[in-house]
Amino acid sequence: MTRKNHNPAETVLGQRLLSLLSGVEQVEFENFKMEIGDLEFFIPVGIGGAQGIALSDQPPRPTALIREGFDPQTVSYPSSIREVTLGATQKDGGSRASTVTIGGSTTPPFFNFEYPPRNQTVIAMDVFDMDVSLPKALKKPVADVLHDPGQWAKMNVEQFGAEVVTVHLMSTDPLIEDRSPQKAAETVEEVLQAVDVPLIIGGCGDPKKDAAVFTEVAERASGERLLLNSVTLDMAEAKTLEGVAAAAQEHGHVLLAFTGLELNSAKELNRRLYEYLPPEEIVMDLTTVALGYGLEYSFTIHERARHAALMGDTELQHPTISASTNAWAAREAWLNMDPVYSPREIRGPIWETINALTLLLAGVDIFMMMHPAAVRTMQEIRSWLMQPDTAVPPRPDWVRTRC
Amino acid sequence: MKNNENKKSIKEISPIDVYKLLPKTNCQECGEANCMAFATKLVNGEYTIPDCPPLLTEEYSGFLKALGELLAPPVRAVSIGTGEHAMIVGGKHVLYRHDFTYHNPTPITIDLTDTMSKDEIHNRISNIEGFRYEYIGRELKLDGIAIRSTSDEPDTFSETVKTAAAATSYPLILCTLDPAVMEAGLAEVPDRRPLIYAATEENWQEMADLALRFDAPLAASAPGDIALLRTLAKTLTACGISDLVLDPGTFPDEGFARTIYNFSMLRKAACTFNDELAGFPLLGTPIAAWAGEELSRDAVQWKETYMAAMLLSRYADLLIMHSMEGWSLLPQLIWRFNLYTDPRKPVSVEPGVRTFGSPDKGSPLLITTNYALTYFTVEADIKSAHLDCYLIVADTSGISVESAVAGRYLTSDSIAETLKTYEAENLVDHHTLIIPGLAARLSGETEEASGWRVLVGPKDSSGLKRYIEEYWPPKDDE
DSSP states (O other): OOOOOSOHHHHOHHHHHHHHHTTSOOOOOTTOOSOGGGOBOOOOOOOOSTTOOOOSSSOOOOSSOOOOOOOOOOOOOSOOOOEEEEOOOGGGTSOOSOOEEEEOOOSSTTSOTTSOOSSOOEEEEEEESSOOOOOHHHHGGGGGGTTOHHHHHHHHHHTTOOSEEEEEOGGGOTTTTOOOHHHHHHHHHHHHHHOOSOEEEEOOSOHHHHHHHHHHHHHHTTTSOOEEEEEOHHHHHTTOHHHHHHHHHHHTOEEEEEOSSOHHHHHHHHHHHHTTSOGGGEEEEOOOOOTTTTHHHHHHHHHHHHHHHHTTOGGGOSOBEEEGGGGGGSHHHHSOOOGGGOOHHHHHHHHHHHHHHHHHHTTOOEEEEOOHHHHHHHHHHHHHHHSOOOSOOOOOOGGGOBO | OOBOTTOOOTTTOOHHHHHTTSOOOOOOTTSSSSHHHHHHHHHTTSSOGGGSGGGGSGGGHHHHHHHHHHHOOSSOEEEESOGGGOEEEEOOOOSSGGGSOOOSOOOEEEEEETTSOHHHHHHHHHHHHHOEEEETTEEEEOOEEEEEOSSOOHHHHHHHHHHHHHHOOSOEEEEOSOHHHHHHHHTTOTTSOOEEEEEOTTTHHHHHHHHHHTTOOEEEEOTTOHHHHHHHHHHHHHTTOOOEEEEOOOOOTTHHHHHHHHHHHHHHHHHHHOBGGGOSOBEEOGGGGGGSSOOOHHHHHHHHHHHHHHHHHTTOSEEEEOOOOHHHHHHHHHHHHHHTSOTTSOOBOOOEEEEESSOOTTSOEEEEEOBHHHHHHHHHHHHHTTOOEEEEEEOSTTOOHHHHHHTTSSOHHHHHHHHHHTTHHHHOSSOEEEEOGGGGGGHHHHHHHHOOEEEEOOSSGGGHHHHHHHHOSOOTTO
């Protein structure tokens, strides 16, 4: 097997998955009649030319392999993606123990293992400031901390390995609780106290209210290099964009520019933001749609944006983010379905996992996620992709594996 | 490097290039007004060459050949199996979906082994053929069966192939690296064009013999070694075998990163650099998860599932899987369908008014978007709830409700406009519109813009039945 110097059980997703799913319906194995202990692995034997088949009516053919090599022919691109740092340590005017830097790509993602991305993909995990309706599979792992954003953030970091925490200030929505900007800023301070990783601050989607909340939060958390999620063209229309951008610039924060699956809008919003702050302070959200509900639009728009950026479109040379928690909007992630489609307790986590992995392949730089099993899988795979094993492992003998 | 430098990519071919190689008689047999219109659609992928019947006649054989070469995809299309279920694998033109459209959706095949009893084989085949999912008015399903020899006994393998072949007309993949075992299997299905898996550095001569003798497509396997894979492609092509499939190796765990890079480098070599030896369909084998670390069953299935999904995105033209769990297969079938749609056209339905049951002037009036999935989901829920109502399908350029609101394809003004266009006031007399819960944000503005009263419906249309029971007819004094 491949090199390993740590306890395999820790890298084994299954243990974790099982424990995360524990207490929910038992997963059924319908077509399986063998115990796990029965899995056998056979060492392949050499297959020589001993059983040569005599055929006379064939055309003349090579009698030995005609050797060829392979040159992956690297393409160099004229431009690269800007690097953006989230969070600030004491030295830089913040209070974080660590920061993350995203972006910096010089090639399309994962096409040549000699050129892995400059910065590792980052995974942030969500926290809500109120009781939101979430599928059971998402609530279960964090059931004890659902009403305490600080503790919830701590659990995300300490137990699930979140590198960044997203605090969604849902309660500020005028249609929900209409909580004040001051109260919202207190929640942010609470989370800043509880964890020492960079934070993303999520608003409620109302262009006026979000502007008021972000402005207050920007001031109260001055110097922390928060990522304010998000600014929109609706804000430009509501004439609130300038205030938020100015507050972010003054207090050293980063803006997330959100647009709905339309590159011209993304460019337009970025152009407006350049009036207020340097391009190195902008991350793009091009919209993440759930698998089965338009993920292919998200996938393709990210591939297009990245390609155009590397080819020289300066207005798209920003790192991108994906709210992969959106995967749970798919019915297949939460609805009870015919048993042939398995219990939803496992359909949901795999839905989020595939949503995120698909956009990882499209080059997204930072993910906002929720289910610990999905996060765990992403953490493993992005690490493997960053440092692909150069030694070729033995041929996996799936042809003769008893499974 | 064997590159065809002169070959034009599909993006560089103009309709004029194609027109020059058509009969130019404007005979309209294809259904188009003239040859130029056909040429435009042919280069766009909306037609294939045989859609021009005169081209297939003796008179135009020269044009036919030249046109075939002009439009040939850099990744060859290979057909596996026979009859209505035959699978076409490969036939890819571009690296990026947005550059053209991906063709020939990756067939997903499921394994069975020669150590299974006849009953087990029959059950597994019926489960494979029976796995279906209704999605946007289509039926998604699996495509083929991979028979593995775990016994390494020619007689055992031939018995299994015989049993399976009698039970299904789905295409088969025969899997063994032992030519004697392979021959025994092939002898049972001489006319079925199964894919032979696989020719390797050790056995390629015998496997090449078998592929030629049985006129069957052949997989060349060189896990983790692209140079060897190209060597095999070169050698087997020289043997006279053109229906090749390449297996770059699918490694589980840490090795999976290298797998993704290898698939990507090969496809880039074919599509960007016209490397003819990389220009064959790629076989992905997520089933390799079962040969990895010894883990609990669901952990292995979890791996196999994400490997399959990532390989669908990264250029696998054919997959072999083991897991038959719904949670493992459902995302593959859906993602494959999505990935192979035309990115230039959202999957949409015609905007307009739909009538359900026998509505009258007091029945509910609902609105949704014209993204196909949104529409079909709402439609299915209205029907299963047996509601009598009207549903306005607004033109949001085929975008779903949530994205349409965010991207401003659905706004208070567009809703007001839509109500006018479809003369909603003639349908119902209560002047009340139920909007999707995901468009709740628009409710106030829409009341102002349209003059209609707006109720916010459930976020998911599965809640419509209960919503209507509870809130319809609306109370007047709200």
